[in-house]
Amino acid sequence: MKERKRKRLSKRDRIKVIERDNRTCQACGKGDRILYQEVLDYCKELGTDILPDEMMSRVAELDHIVPFSCGGECAIHNFQTLCGSCNNSKGSLSMEEFMERRKEKGLEVFSI
Numbered sequence: 001m002k003e004r005k006r007k008r009l010s011k012r013d014r015i016k017v018i019e020r021d022n023r024t025c026q027a028c029g030k031g032d033r034i035l036y037q038e039v040l041d042y043c044k045e046l047g048t049d050i051l052p053d054e055m056m057s058r059v060a061e062l063d064h065i066v067p068f069s070c071g072g073e074c075a076i077h078n079f080q081t082l083c084g085s086c087n088n089s090k091g092s093l094s095m096e097e098f099m100e101r102r103k104e105k106g107l108e109v110f111s112i
């Protein structure tokens with residue numbers, strides 16, 4: 001079997017995914033995610049590379065919809081926007097499993 005390699009999306013593709021998702025976490029529905037580019041610009045403006053916590057908590061993360069470990073591709077259509085805390089707790093669960101678990105815990109479940 002051929003060995004698979006994780007590919008990182010280009011900056012432009014990352015922005016495409018986040019804009020496509022309306023800057024909204026696809027698990028909990030929290031919106032107004034910040035793009036990495038905006039974070040970088042903001043830091044430049046402040047002349048620092050340390051970002052205030054309240055901004056950091058709004059940074060969008062990209063998640064494999066079908067986990068890489070389960071054969072998910074590293075392509076735009078297999079990425080979605082999640083907030084940091086959702087991405088952390090999703091781990092290598094599939095989106096369905098993750099949403100199921102959120103329901104069981106009585107957490108918000110985002111639907112379009």
Ligand SMILES: [Zn+2]
Pocket residue numbers: 025026027028029030082083084085086087
């Ligand atoms: Zn979230």
